[in-house]
Amino acid sequence: MTASIQAYERLTRDLTVGRYAPGSRLPGERDLAGQLGVSRATLRLALSRLESEGTLQRSAQRGWFVPTQVLSEPPSTLQSFTEMARARGLRPTARVMRQEVRPASLDEAAKLRIAPAAPVLEIDRLRGMDGTPVCFDVVVLPSVHVEAMKDADLTDRSLYDELRRLCGIEVHRSAYTLMAESADADLARLLGITAGAPVLVGDEVAYTADGTPVLIGHNKYRGDAYRFEADLFRRA
Amino acid sequence: MTASIQAYERLTRDLTVGRYAPGSRLPGERDLAGQLGVSRATLRLALSRLESEGTLQRSAQRGWFVPTQVLSEPPSTLQSFTEMARARGLRPTARVMRQEVRPASLDEAAKLRIAPAAPVLEIDRLRGMDGTPVCFDVVVLPSVHVEAMKDADLTDRSLYDELRRLCGIEVHRSAYTLMAESADADLARLLGITAGAPVLVGDEVAYTADGTPVLIGHNKYRGDAYRFEADLFRRA
DNA sequence: GCCTTCCTATACCAGTTAGTCCAGTGCTGA
C-alpha cells in the first residue's frame, strides 16, 4: 500500500464521516500533509484523485473545498443535438434521408431574408441517441451556403460543426418555438411510436452574432424521449 | 481558473441577465464580496476589468453603477401567464380549484431547499384566455410564504403580482423544462379537449435574484392553444 | 551496477485573503 493511496483513503473516510462540512475549506496543503504524515507532493496526488472523482473541488491560491450538494444550475444556452447527447454520455446518430436544393417558400424566404424561390438546401435527418430514434429534423439553409453544404456528409455529424468548418459560420442566437402535437402515421413510423402519440415540435430560426439568419430548423421529438430545458430571466 | 476570473464571469452573467437594472447601484464591495464568496481585493480585480470594458462605471465613495444604455439583450425573458395573455390582447382568467397547506414531498423539499414534510402551499388553478381554458396550473410555495399567501384570492390574478405585493418577493430566474404528453381523462375534461390529445407540460423552479427558490410550477397547456417561445444563446 | 518508481524536502511564484487606515459622500437630527 503506497503512501498516496493511504492518504486518499484517509481523506475519503474523513469526508464521508463529515469531518469537513460541505462548502468548507480544507486546511492548507502544508498543514494537511503534516496531519496525515505525508509529504505535500504525495498529498497532492491524493487530492487530485479526489478531485477527479468529484469528492473535492480545488480553487487555485485559495484552497480545497468540499462540494455543496446544491444541484448545478443548467445554464440557458443553446445546445446542438450532438452536444446534448454527449453531455448525457450518449452517442448521437444522424441518418440523412433527404438533402436537396429547392426553391424557398414564401415563409422561408421571409425568415431567412432572401428572395422568394431563391435556392435553399433542405436536409432531413432522423436523429437518435445510442441508436434509438428520438427526433426527425428538417433544416433549411439559405442560398449563400448551398454550394458549401450541398454535398456535405452529415451522417452522424453535428450540423453546427459542419457549418463552422465549411462556411466559417458560428450560430450565436436561436429563436425557438415549442409546441405539442400528435404524431401522424409517417412520423410515428420513423420514430417508432404509435400514431397519435405526443411529439414535441420545435421551430427554430438561428442567427449569427451580427443578426444574419443562418438556418431554419423544424424538429419533431418523441414526447417520451426528450425534454427541453432553459433558464428564463425576468426583465428588470 | 482563478477566483477573480470566476467573479468576473459571475458578474458578467448577472449583468447581462438583468439582475442589476441599468442605472442602479451595485451592493457595496464588502457585501458583494461576501455574496460571491471572494475577498474584497479579488472582487476589485473583477470590477476593474468590468469597468475597463465599459460594463460597469465606478464612482469613488459612492459605489459601482450599471450604465444606463442597455448592455446586451438578455436571454429568453420570463413572462407570467397574465403578462403573456395581455401581450396578445386577451383577458387572462384563473379559476382556483384548490388552495391548501400540506407537507412537502421529498422532491419538492429538495427543489425548494426546505425540510421534507415541511408545510407547503399548493395552489391548483385552471387558467384561460378570454374564457377559453388553456392551462392547468399547479404551484407549490415553500413554508416561508405559506402564511402570507394561504388566504390570498388568486382568482383572475397574477401569482407573480401577489407574491410581490404580499411577500415582497420578486421572481428573477426560472429553470424551465418542457415536454409533450398525452392528456388523461381528467385533464382532457378540464381543458375541453379529447383524452389522449397532446399537451405541453412545463415544469418550473423559480428563484429570486439571490438564488433562493420561490416556487415550483407545473403547467399543462393545451397543445393546440399554446406555444412556448424563447431566445437561446450559444455559449461563447 | 543500473534503472525505474515512489516518496520526501525545499524553494520560489503569482493569486488570494484578512486586515487597517484614509478621505469623500450623503443622510439625519439638532
Added chain:
DNA sequence: TCAGCACTGGACTAACTGGTATAGGAAGGC
C-alpha cells in the same frame, strides 16, 4: 444651516494559498 456619523471606494500590508520545479533518498526489478 451645520455638525455628526455611517457608509463608500481607494490604497496598502503581511500572511497564506495552491502551482510548479528541482534535487535527493529508498526500495525493488533486471
